[in-house]
Amino acid sequence: MAQALFTGAVLAACLLGLVEGIQTALGPPAPLGAGARLLAGAYAAAPLLLTGILAAAAAAGLVAVWIRTRPQGARRADPLADAMAGLWALSGFVIVVALTGGLAHRARLEPATATAVALLALVPAVGTAWALARTLRGAFASLDRALRHPVSGPLALAALLALLGAVVFRAASDAALVQRLGRWPPVFLAAWPVLTGALARVTRRVPARATARLAVPLAAVAALGVADAVARFDAQPAVQAALLDHSLVFRRVVDLAQPLFDGDGDGYAGWLGGEDCDDTDPAVYPGAREIPRNGRDDDCFGGDSPGVHRQLRVAAAPRPAGLRLAERPNLVLVTIDTLRADHVGAWGHHRPTSPALDRLAASGLRFARAYAQGPQTKASIPSMFASRYTSELIRSHHHWARMRPDNLMLAERLKAVGYRTVGIPAHPFFKRMYGLQQGFDEWDLELVQDLDRKVAFRLTGEWVADRALTWLDTRAQDPSPTPFFLWIHLFDPHFAYKDHEAWDFGEADVDRYDEEIRYTDAQLERVLARLDGAPFKGRTYVVVHSDHGEGFGEHGYRYHGQHLFDDQIHVPLVLAGPGLAPRTVAPPVPLLDVTPTLLDLAGAPLTGDLRGRSLLAWAGDRAPTPRPVFAEMLADSNHSDRRVIIDWPYKLQWGITFGEHTLYDLSVDPGETRDLSREKPTEFRRLYGHLRRWMSEEIEVYRPVRE
Numbered sequence: 001m002a003q004a005l006f007t008g009a010v011l012a013a014c015l016l017g018l019v020e021g022i023q024t025a026l027g028p029p030a031p032l033g034a035g036a037r038l039l040a041g042a043y044a045a046a047p048l049l050l051t052g053i054l055a056a057a058a059a060a061g062l063v064a065v066w067i068r069t070r071p072q073g074a075r076r077a078d079p080l081a082d083a084m085a086g087l088w089a090l091s092g093f094v095i096v097v098a099l100t101g102g103l104a105h106r107a108r109l110e111p112a113t114a115t116a117v118a119l120l121a122l123v124p125a126v127g128t129a130w131a132l133a134r135t136l137r138g139a140f141a142s143l144d145r146a147l148r149h150p151v152s153g154p155l156a157l158a159a160l161l162a163l164l165g166a167v168v169f170r171a172a173s174d175a176a177l178v179q180r181l182g183r184w185p186p187v188f189l190a191a192w193p194v195l196t197g198a199l200a201r202v203t204r205r206v207p208a209r210a211t212a213r214l215a216v217p218l219a220a221v222a223a224l225g226v227a228d229a230v231a232r233f234d235a236q237p238a239v240q241a242a243l244l245d246h247s248l249v250f251r252r253v254v255d256l257a258q259p260l261f262d263g264d265g266d267g268y269a270g271w272l273g274g275e276d277c278d279d280t281d282p283a284v285y286p287g288a289r290e291i292p293r294n295g296r297d298d299d300c301f302g303g304d305s306p307g308v309h310r311q312l313r314v315a316a317a318p319r320p321a322g323l324r325l326a327e328r329p330n331l332v333l334v335t336i337d338t339l340r341a342d343h344v345g346a347w348g349h350h351r352p353t354s355p356a357l358d359r360l361a362a363s364g365l366r367f368a369r370a371y372a373q374g375p376q377t378k379a380s381i382p383s384m385f386a387s388r389y390t391s392e393l394i395r396s397h398h399h400w401a402r403m404r405p406d407n408l409m410l411a412e413r414l415k416a417v418g419y420r421t422v423g424i425p426a427h428p429f430f431k432r433m434y435g436l437q438q439g440f441d442e443w444d445l446e447l448v449q450d451l452d453r454k455v456a457f458r459l460t461g462e463w464v465a466d467r468a469l470t471w472l473d474t475r476a477q478d479p480s481p482t483p484f485f486l487w488i489h490l491f492d493p494h495f496a497y498k499d500h501e502a503w504d505f506g507e508a509d510v511d512r513y514d515e516e517i518r519y520t521d522a523q524l525e526r527v528l529a530r531l532d533g534a535p536f537k538g539r540t541y542v543v544v545h546s547d548h549g550e551g552f553g554e555h556g557y558r559y560h561g562q563h564l565f566d567d568q569i570h571v572p573l574v575l576a577g578p579g580l581a582p583r584t585v586a587p588p589v590p591l592l593d594v595t596p597t598l599l600d601l602a603g604a605p606l607t608g609d610l611r612g613r614s615l616l617a618w619a620g621d622r623a624p625t626p627r628p629v630f631a632e633m634l635a636d637s638n639h640s641d642r643r644v645i646i647d648w649p650y651k652l653q654w655g656i657t658f659g660e661h662t663l664y665d666l667s668v669d670p671g672e673t674r675d676l677s678r679e680k681p682t683e684f685r686r687l688y689g690h691l692r693r694w695m696s697e698e699i700e701v702y703r704p705v706r707e
């Protein structure tokens with residue numbers, strides 16, 4: 001039995017390695033050469049092969065020990081019951097190790113401490129397995145004897161399958177885990193034991209010695225392959241790209257293994273795609289603050305900077321002459337969550353998803369290429385409110401970071417110049433513990449407290465619009481001259497996409513997404529209609545935007561917070577109100593500009609720490625000089641570290657975690673499908689240099705401390 005299992009497991013590992021190797025070798029489009037393809041395939045197969053053979057040996061060893069240690073009384077017992085006692089003992093072992101690992105992860109222990117804890121956990125894990133083995137073996141045998149029928153085996157098997165089912169179901173319903181693991185690794189993991197069982201049956205007559213004669217050299221070659229892959233991963237960009245973009249499992253393996261190669265614990269590895277140029281010094285890493293002339297290449301780019309340290313000071317573009325704007329007007333900011341620009345009519349969508357927003361866009365300034373500074377709410381909104389990049393915000397280390405009072409937010413600045421400030425959020429991220437309520441006189445959390453995480457599964461736009469209208473009606477009765485700032489958050493385009501009978505665009509997720517946009521637009525229409533009435537008309541400016549986009553598989557992922565492709569960060573942005581003539585602004589602008597724009601309208605000071613500049617500059621006859629736009633995806637437990645620079649028409653993406661660089665020409669390739677890094681080396685160097693200097697010399701990156 002043990003030898004058949006060993007043979008089956010080794011052959012199963014070979015088969016899965018072959019599948020991964022062939023997929024990785026054939027996946028990349030031309031012009032990758034045969035040699036590079038073969039190498040990529042071999043590198044991709046190696047870890048699977050090595051792990052599979054080691055696991056086969058371990059499993060066979062365990063089974064052999066299990067059979068050898070069978071007590072006299074169990075020799076005549078039902079072999080299934082005996083095997084089940086063994087598998088339950090093994091599950092006990094895995095459960096103890098997994099629990100300890102989970103606790104160590106939750107406790108955010110340093111990698112070294114976590115490894116030590118995991119190793120220590122082996123003791124109780126082995127103890128549990130041993131105790132379980134002894135107890136269950138005896139219990140099953142005596143139960144079968146008492147009932148004179150082999151029932152414990154099938155019962156134990158059913159229970160084990162139920163447990164496995166529960167684990168798989170739990171894992172599959174954890175979106176973050178699914179995203180982190182990807183689709184294929186679980187499939188490979190499940191396929192291995194199944195293939196093992198089938199192949200063990202077919203090859204049960206093959207002597208273990210013969211298999212060992214195959215497995216040992218194979219394991220040696222696989223180990224060499226893994227070592228070579230680690231050692232030369234960074235030296236062959238084409239092979240690296242094939243492995244990262246076309247492998248089924250390898251990328252996840254590297255993703256999980258890379259932190260082990262971060263010698264100085266600064267979050268950046270020196271191997272496996274990590275670009276840490278000095279893995280012994282935690283102050284030196286890609287994007288670190290570059291201190292000029294200190295004899296050290298702090299940011300691992302371009303050597304030690306000779307230049308003077310330049311703060312990113314954006315000259316406030318003077319308000320164009322001749323603009324006749326309302327004095328101390330009311331300001332209304334509408335955030336439509338998860339709305340990608342190319343699903344809005346005025347941005348060219350083929351469906352009538354947004355008549356109200358289209359009308360508003362036609363009446364004011366429509367920014368054709370507005371970019372969020374992050375691909376999800378928790379990055380984009382705080383950055384917009386503070387007009388600082390997400391990495392500059394003073395925040396906690398939590399996955400959902402808490403904003404510290406040190407950040408000066410839009411509402412605080414408006415309140416300081418006498419505005420009444422009101423916010424109606426629609427997501428738990430706006431609970432007070434996250435700090436986004438800073439500066440708001442009224443922060444309406446009723447919906448959030450009532451529904452909490454269920455907001456994603458309920459229609460909330462109508463409720464938010466009702467609240468806003470109630471507030472406006474009350475306000476309309478109030479003769480006080482104090483202007484107000486009202487922020488409302490319409491959340492419905494965010495997953496889960498609910499079906500709407502009133503508008504039927506189809507049954508697919510993307511169709512329902514469009515129905516949600518149409519529903520949200522109807523709520524926006526209600527608010528805009530009210531603002532078009534007395535006493536708000538002629539005294540109110542409205543900004544409507546989205547905080548990020550949504551992916552539907554165009555780049556291999558769904559939802560948002562996944563990447564920095566345009567489907568994640570290209571958002572609609574409209575500014576409308578008295579004295580602003582209709583106009584489409586083509587050059588890219590960041591959402592960082594929203595706060596300076598509202599401050600400019602309010603007549604509040606535009607201080608030097610604001611990274612954005614007032615968009616009113618685009619309302620005049622002479623357009624201001626466009627400037628590059630930057631966005632960030634900060635590494636967290638589910639996501640890699642990424643940065644982009646958009647300097648029209650080019651967009652350069654830098655995947656810091658794996659050292660990936662891609663360059664796109666958005667004017668001819670809006671879908672970002674053709675990497676021009678090699679074809680356009682001059683543009684590549686120009687944008688990459690600017691991006692690296694921006695990161696290490698211009699912005700003030702804040703690294704949260706663990707509490």
Ligand SMILES: [Zn+2]
Pocket residue numbers: 337338376377378547548
């Ligand atoms: Zn969002």
